Amino acid sequence: MKIRSYTGSDKDRLESFLRRQVTFAAMNGQTIDAFCVENVADFEAGGTVSLLMETDDDVVAIADLLRRHPTDGSLWLGLFVVDERFHDNGIAQTLYEQLEQEQMLPHHSVFRRGVLPHNERAYRFWRRQGYTYEKESVTARGDRVHVLIKTIDP
Template sequence: MIRPYTAEDRPALEDFLMHQHIFARLNEQSVEMFRDENVADFEADGTVSLIIREDGRVVAIADLLKRHPVDGSLWLGLFIVDETLHGTGLAQTLYEQVEEEYMHPYQTEFRLGVLPHNVRARRFWERNGYVYEKDSITNKGLRVHVLKKRLIRPE
């Protein structure tokens, strides 16, 4: 079940993030640093933060910026599926639901940043219709490949 994050979700979010060793390592952070940074992002104003649960446990999270202040597009700032579920097809199913329910209603153009050394993630996003747009530096000083997806809405 996908739903917006609330303050009551914080313990479950913290626990989920503490088990994402691969993603923390990709970001060159300890799991504690990774947890603290992402909890702060989830609780910041201006984003739609989503918790995705199955059988009561958090299996994935997503964080959306509906309207970027510079380019006006929707940015998928974070999409993490529990690393124990990688390769099961769950990420694909969940991304399709997030896009349909939380992205399509707001924009026709989506962007996200992928770390250059995260080849597996880049392949995932390209399979979902994203194409390379440019290199950029995040507000946290990380170099990323910006990928973009443009929807064509039926008239």
């Protein structure tokens, strides 16, 4: 799989990908339109590293990284969405491992991630990746999240 930076010319492909993520949008308490608008705006705003994960010309996942959080200095994985067509077959695991090796470890050894408290599936996935519960927090949108942390020993 190829991981590359998002550019403005990818907007239509990003929107198409986001519109297929009905379950993820619903879990966030959003309509698919609101989910799409919010995430396209985040990808185009800058300040983070927005990434597309592709096979051939198909976007299979997206990620958004904040490489150095202004408060705690760690790398935050703000968004990691694997296309619902590819759930339950190991692709998310493979994509995350590649993302960590290529885009995260070269920049930091402490990673954080927020998970909605009711998203047990995501919580189990992140625990399998080596993340542990650190604390509760509230997002900029006002959502309560569990902050998970992973530290890689140098």
